[in-house]
Amino acid sequence: MDELDQVGPRLRAARHARGMTLEQLAELAQISPSTLSRLESGKRQASLELLVPLTRRLGIRVDDLLPQEVPDPRVRRPVIHRDGMVIVPLAPEGASVGTYKITYPPxxxxxxxxxxDGFEWLYVLSGKLRLVLGERExxxxxxxxxxFDTRTPHSLSAAGGKPAQVISIFNHEGARLHVHEAE
Structure with a gap:
């Protein structure tokens, strides 16, 4: 489907979302109801001369009528090997929180x-994870x-003889210290 083919249906959806009839919007935008109807059905080509008054009356931008480019959602970042750990990034570079699958060696x-500074959230996928948090193990x-609050002294490692796989979520500072320190 061509991007411009979506302008009419999106215009109609915006009008419906505001509870306006075709006639009401046409009157406010000072165009004929038949012109608006043909525009919404795709039988008339959209022009800025028509769209600007319509979008102003609807309280939207002309850009809102065009489909947004959907970015590639895949995370393509290299696996990090540090101190025997295998760290797989699960969020894109620059995300507000760092999400990782970390395998801790025994x-x-x-x-x-x-x-x-910050907080850490984690979930154990497999194995046993030793969490030292303050005086507690x-x-x-x-x-x-x-x-936990990462201002409390803490360390993480696999307990027992097997690796532990964990999903960890950090704020930016936590990700920098836990994941990128040796880089």
Missing amino acids: RSEAPEPRVH LVLTRGEAAE
């Missing part, structure tokens, strides 16, 4: 706790989730 001891298993 460790006999927890890494040194860190502190930074917790082991989260598949299906468990946690949320």
Whole structure:
């Protein structure tokens, strides 16, 4: 479907959304109802001379009548390998929150706790995750989730002899410290 073919139906939808009849909008825009009808049905080609008064009366922009380009939703960022972890970005570069699938390798001891501004949310997909949070050491298993203030000293690692896979969501500062520190 051509982009201009969508102008008429979008114009009609905007008119209906505002509860206006064809005659009401035509009168406000100072065009004939038949012209508006033909425009909405695609039997008349849209021109700025017709669209500007109509969009003003509807309280929309001419751009609102054109289809928006839908960006490619796929995330195409490289996998990060750091300190034995495998970090797969799940959100595009520049997203307001960093979302990652992180595989933590098994460790006999927890890494040194860190502190930074922000919050972290995580969900354990598989394995056992050791979460050291302040003075507490917790082991989260598949299906468990946690949320914490990252100003509390914390560290994450796999517990037991197998890796732990986790979905982690950070604010920008948390992503920078947890994911990009060694870069």
